[in-house]
Amino acid sequence: MKYNFTKQELKWQKFWEKEKIYAFQNNGKVFSIDADPPTLSGQMHIGHVSSYTHEDIVARYKRMAGFNVFFPFGVDDNGLPTAKLVEKENKVRFFDMQKNEFLKLCNQTIKKLLPEFISSWKRIGVSCDFTNTYSTISPEIQKLSQEMFLKLIEKKRAYQKESPTLWCSGCKTAIAQAELEDKETKTEFCFLEFKLKKDKKVINIATTRPELLPSCVAIFVNPKDKRHKKLIGETAIVPLFGQEVKILADKKVEIEKGTGIVMCCTFGDTTDIEWFLEYKLPLSICIDKNARLNDLAKEFKGLTTKQARETIKQALEEKGILKDRKEITHMLNVHERCGTEIEILSTKQWFVKYLDLKKEFLAQSGKFNWYPPFMKARLDNWIKGIKWDWCISRQRYFGIPIPVWYCKDCGEIILPDKKDLPIDPTHTKPKKKCSCGGNDFIPETDVLDTWATSSLTPQIAKAKIPMSLRPQAHDIINFWLFYTLARSYIHFKKLPFKDVFISGFVLDEKGEKMSKSKGNVIKPENLIENYGADAIRYWASQAGMGEDIRYSEEEIRIGKRTVTKIWNASQFCLMHLKAYKPNKAELKFIQDEDKWIFTKLSEAIENYCEKMDKYEYQRAKEIIDSFFWNDFCDNYLEIIKHRVYDEEIEKKSLRAAQFTLYNILLSVLKLYAPIMPFITEEIYQSYFIKFEKEKSIHLTFLPKPDKKFLTEFKDFELVIEAIAQIRKYKSEHHLSMNAEVESIKIKSSPKIKKYLPLLGKLMSVKQIKIS
RNA sequence: GGGCGGUUAGCUCAGUUGGUUAGAGCGUUUCGUCGACAUCGAAAAGGUCACAGGUUCGAGUCCUGUACCGCCCACCA
Numbered sequence: 001m002k003y004n005f006t007k008q009e010l011k012w013q014k015f016w017e018k019e020k021i022y023a024f025q026n027n028g029k030v031f032s033i034d035a036d037p038p039t040l041s042g043q044m045h046i047g048h049v050s051s052y053t054h055e056d057i058v059a060r061y062k063r064m065a066g067f068n069v070f071f072p073f074g075v076d077d078n079g080l081p082t083a084k085l086v087e088k089e090n091k092v093r094f095f096d097m098q099k100n101e102f103l104k105l106c107n108q109t110i111k112k113l114l115p116e117f118i119s120s121w122k123r124i125g126v127s128c129d130f131t132n133t134y135s136t137i138s139p140e141i142q143k144l145s146q147e148m149f150l151k152l153i154e155k156k157r158a159y160q161k162e163s164p165t166l167w168c169s170g171c172k173t174a175i176a177q178a179e180l181e182d183k184e185t186k187t188e189f190c191f192l193e194f195k196l197k198k199d200k201k202v203i204n205i206a207t208t209r210p211e212l213l214p215s216c217v218a219i220f221v222n223p224k225d226k227r228h229k230k231l232i233g234e235t236a237i238v239p240l241f242g243q244e245v246k247i248l249a250d251k252k253v254e255i256e257k258g259t260g261i262v263m264c265c266t267f268g269d270t271t272d273i274e275w276f277l278e279y280k281l282p283l284s285i286c287i288d289k290n291a292r293l294n295d296l297a298k299e300f301k302g303l304t305t306k307q308a309r310e311t312i313k314q315a316l317e318e319k320g321i322l323k324d325r326k327e328i329t330h331m332l333n334v335h336e337r338c339g340t341e342i343e344i345l346s347t348k349q350w351f352v353k354y355l356d357l358k359k360e361f362l363a364q365s366g367k368f369n370w371y372p373p374f375m376k377a378r379l380d381n382w383i384k385g386i387k388w389d390w391c392i393s394r395q396r397y398f399g400i401p402i403p404v405w406y407c408k409d410c411g412e413i414i415l416p417d418k419k420d421l422p423i424d425p426t427h428t429k430p431k432k433k434c435s436c437g438g439n440d441f442i443p444e445t446d447v448l449d450t451w452a453t454s455s456l457t458p459q460i461a462k463a464k465i466p467m468s469l470r471p472q473a474h475d476i477i478n479f480w481l482f483y484t485l486a487r488s489y490i491h492f493k494k495l496p497f498k499d500v501f502i503s504g505f506v507l508d509e510k511g512e513k514m515s516k517s518k519g520n521v522i523k524p525e526n527l528i529e530n531y532g533a534d535a536i537r538y539w540a541s542q543a544g545m546g547e548d549i550r551y552s553e554e555e556i557r558i559g560k561r562t563v564t565k566i567w568n569a570s571q572f573c574l575m576h577l578k579a580y581k582p583n584k585a586e587l588k589f590i591q592d593e594d595k596w597i598f599t600k601l602s603e604a605i606e607n608y609c610e611k612m613d614k615y616e617y618q619r620a621k622e623i624i625d626s627f628f629w630n631d632f633c634d635n636y637l638e639i640i641k642h643r644v645y646d647e648e649i650e651k652k653s654l655r656a657a658q659f660t661l662y663n664i665l666l667s668v669l670k671l672y673a674p675i676m677p678f679i680t681e682e683i684y685q686s687y688f689i690k691f692e693k694e695k696s697i698h699l700t701f702l703p704k705p706d707k708k709f710l711t712e713f714k715d716f717e718l719v720i721e722a723i724a725q726i727r728k729y730k731s732e733h734h735l736s737m738n739a740e741v742e743s744i745k746i747k748s749s750p751k752i753k754k755y756l757p758l759l760g761k762l763m764s765v766k767q768i769k770i771s
Numbered sequence: 772g773g774g775c776g777g778u779u780a781g782c783u784c785a786g787u788u789g790g791u792u793a794g795a796g797c798g799u800u801u802c803g804u805c806g807a808c809a810u811c812g813a814a815a816a817g818g819u820c821a822c823a824g825g826u827u828c829g830a831g832u833c834c835u836g837u838a839c840c841g842c843c844c845a846c847c848a
Contacts, residue, residue, distance in 0.1 A: 572807030
């Protein structure tokens, strides 16, 4: 009989769901997991398979170790990422549509995609409590998120301000520092001539962004630069646009770079902002929210920044101002969601004030138990480098509305009552007049950053904090991990969770990142079909904490082979357990080889748990693999074959062997269950269910190690060693393993003597001599 | 430029607090099947542990430095 994994895996998946095997029981020892609500996308990708397998192995292990495991499931279908998916799926752009239409489309699309999306998680055997699946855009979570936002206002942590903001012209919204990504870009250094007002003398300035000339508000040189020292205090005239700007000194100017003279525009980069603030420079913005030049750019108005760059270069060239060009490659900040180059504009946004809390955040980071420890440095590094308060307002249609109005008369911010949440201020009005007596209100149209909601996952799940474990990948340390830490500290002065487990990425077979443009993306659904979920989980479980994992069809094949081996070994065991009823009384008849395998199992359990407790599931897997394959299959099963086949064997001996088989096999299945939940359930249900009280193997407890047979174990190890010697002898003489041998000499201790008859029978050797 | 990882058999990786001939899986080679399994079993070959110094009776394991690979952050005139 062959194991039909496709059919059986689906069967058990349905069984678990119907029987609510993983529903959370809120009592006793609780182990709570702050699971990552996957961002709604068309399909589950292989990275999800890997990271969810990891946390699921932990969840299943903890459950079998006696914990009540809180493992909620949610989908993040809120805000920008989902809106972008909706735009892609329906081939629309939000700004071409009416807000209401777009929102309707969002809801429709989510409804369409969600069920299949969630089913992928069930298909790979994730043991979340699906009886309570949440969606981050649901009204309940909108309410929670808005309520927490109002609390930020109460605590004077949320504030609104017009200030330089990171702006994505592709998504047409402000974004946060964490959403920046590097992108290597080729560009040209342009060497321009500016004239001094005083004597029309020429100075040379190098810039990569001539389109920002209209925004030039000052020129800087390094005070230590002997070449340019005399320029300090002079006034220069900006070419083409004619504005007069002061030449100032600042040590941030690199003498070696360009010509050592730099123009400061509002705003080209963060240094410009610093200078703008420090030297109280005028604000002069020439780029609008669509990344097109505005009135300030005069005849260049309406051009995109890219067009303007070329057109202005041309104009400069014609006038002889552009003296030289030099191609360079440098890093640009782009939006991680769309790759659009980021501009810095002055806009009015809502921020969460937290720059003053860096020290506290670092202290919180130090209180986590980090797995692996070195990942702490990543978070700390990020916290130390934060330059901006958290911009949480987004100029988008789809998301959780920022629940405020502004009084038309006095501009006062009007907040809703908590009991009325969730609200959309564009749909409802405040219930009271403004304190100034005004009764006209302007609704806030912005929505919240998705992370403003995702940073509340413990509260969303209604978990008690600190939770036990946060599992997540390293790419969102600056986002999810950091924001959750920050929110938890600001609201509760508490850690959100105790342990942090960081997992890695899935790379392709060559070790390169997967990306659509490279065409090396592996889709999990085909793999599940061909190899089964257990096999894929087996592959995924080889990556340890903090490690990237390579996609490896070979490793999946090994996983499938392991499933088959478990199946076959079980068939053998069950064949000989047909007429057997478990009876503990058999224990007193067990023989030394039984005691040996029991002790070997105990060692394996001990090591396995030690690794699992440290989240080193990949090591735990190796331990059970080696016990099952080498000790149990290759040795023990071979050793006891005569006891289960020989008609003349004593009943006691047979039953003792059956007793051992029953217990060892069940233990093996339990130890494999967190990694391969399907095959283990299959065998449990096909036999053990008759005698065990739990309705699923996943509700049973792991066996306890027991070393009362240590002496017999050590003696019997001699037999195992002797078998190896005889196997080697036969192999070297090209004999089959059951070929008869007259006489053989082995190296061993006299203690082996009592086992010689057994050994001779096992290995078909008539006479064994010891040296 | 700042920070963090990594460099051990052809490949993917283990090597705990420094201690006898450095391990596993895959691959390779040789051999073995009608009593669970050829998706199997047995055996063999294969490594100057990136490099250079140092500590030590003794270092893959500790210290210093170098090189290369990867990642995060910053810069990005």
